[in-house]
Amino acid sequence: MRREIFSEEHELFREQFRRFVKAELEPFAAQWNRDGITPRAIWKRMGEEGYLGANQPLEYGGAGGDFLYDAIVMEELAYFRCHALQASLHTDICLPYLTSFGTEAQKQRWLKPGIAGDCLVAIAMTEPGAGSDLAGVQTRALRDGSHYVLNGSKTFISNGQNCDLVIVVAKTDPTKRHDGISLILVEASAPGFRRGRNLDKIGLKGQDTSEMFFENCRVPTENLLGQEGGGFKLLMQKLQQERLCIAVGGVASVRRSLDDTIAYVKERKAFGKPIGSFQNTQFKLAELETEYEIGQAFTDRLLAAHVRGDDIVKEVSMAKWWCSDLQKKAAAECLQLFGGYGFMEETPISTDYCDAAVQSIYAGSNEIMKLIIARRLGLDA
Numbered sequence: 001m002r003r004e005i006f007s008e009e010h011e012l013f014r015e016q017f018r019r020f021v022k023a024e025l026e027p028f029a030a031q032w033n034r035d036g037i038t039p040r041a042i043w044k045r046m047g048e049e050g051y052l053g054a055n056q057p058l059e060y061g062g063a064g065g066d067f068l069y070d071a072i073v074m075e076e077l078a079y080f081r082c083h084a085l086q087a088s089l090h091t092d093i094c095l096p097y098l099t100s101f102g103t104e105a106q107k108q109r110w111l112k113p114g115i116a117g118d119c120l121v122a123i124a125m126t127e128p129g130a131g132s133d134l135a136g137v138q139t140r141a142l143r144d145g146s147h148y149v150l151n152g153s154k155t156f157i158s159n160g161q162n163c164d165l166v167i168v169v170a171k172t173d174p175t176k177r178h179d180g181i182s183l184i185l186v187e188a189s190a191p192g193f194r195r196g197r198n199l200d201k202i203g204l205k206g207q208d209t210s211e212m213f214f215e216n217c218r219v220p221t222e223n224l225l226g227q228e229g230g231g232f233k234l235l236m237q238k239l240q241q242e243r244l245c246i247a248v249g250g251v252a253s254v255r256r257s258l259d260d261t262i263a264y265v266k267e268r269k270a271f272g273k274p275i276g277s278f279q280n281t282q283f284k285l286a287e288l289e290t291e292y293e294i295g296q297a298f299t300d301r302l303l304a305a306h307v308r309g310d311d312i313v314k315e316v317s318m319a320k321w322w323c324s325d326l327q328k329k330a331a332a333e334c335l336q337l338f339g340g341y342g343f344m345e346e347t348p349i350s351t352d353y354c355d356a357a358v359q360s361i362y363a364g365s366n367e368i369m370k371l372i373i374a375r376r377l378g379l380d381a
Helices: 009-034 040-048 067-079 087-101 104-116 229-267 277-307 315-343 348-360 368-377
Strands: 121-124 140-144 147-158 165-171 180-189 191-200 210-222
Touching: 009 040, 009 067, 040 104, 040 191, 067 087, 067 229, 067 277, 087 104, 087 121, 087 229, 140 165, 140 348, 147 165, 147 191, 165 229, 180 210, 180 229, 191 277, 229 277, 229 348, 277 315, 315 348, 315 368
Parallel strands: 121 165
Antiparallel strands: 140 147, 147 210, 165 180, 191 210
């Protein structure tokens, strides 16, 4: 049954993308997890087919569609367990900074190849000593004539090995907190920029996640994104979409975990009958199915509001924590129903379990989401 927010054109796009995923992504996802990285060639294929720019302007090579097309890409990648190819990070989190705040020169240099899959973009916020509190970043970007000189380090940077361009959150005025933050575009070839190791993780293994180091890294001042000292405001403008992306992918992952588990409990037998006939199994899956429907309905409502341009910071904060917690809960409950097989890496539900773990941590921890909600309710301390 077609969900109300999607038009016939959206669903035709979904069918097209699903064929692409089943032919060119799903068969190789397990190998990419073993390799610890997704090949650059597949990013190029995504760009060639128009899947990195469905929501981007026509003049830069995009398709000019609404955000619902990108939501379809997220849902299908999540459903077919291509979690490690986090196209939404590149397409829906990083590229919009260039689209909304970049100069024309910056758009021509990086946005167009980004949509084509020739320039992969990462965003470097987190540091060894600063996570959700962005005002605490220690990376410096100080002016020296016609250049910024960056010093500092970042960690847990997704697409860290593959990226060609990094949006670096840095202090251009160390004497200030939020008003001292700027966004600096740093190319991977910049002198003084160095990638660290590809970090080992319990989940999302096929997504390269890296340390980054800036040692007297020099970039031209024209690589400033937006206004100097205005970086924190730009970040706040884009976090609504980032957190909605997590909810969208999380609900789609829940759907896949449930579909596989429902099919399994109908076939797996214990004490001479399918385990799906046991009341405990029925109650567990009935509860999860209900929570899935609630999460999907809420997320669809927010997708429609986001496309309209509504301010839904409070609501996406709710969706981010609730859907990510549901994703973790569903993966754990479904793994339990698989029994010993669920503990085996060859069983896909184990991938769901491991990949879900980070959802409540990144893009602002779920504890931070609850603080945002409370403040929107007028409950400031």
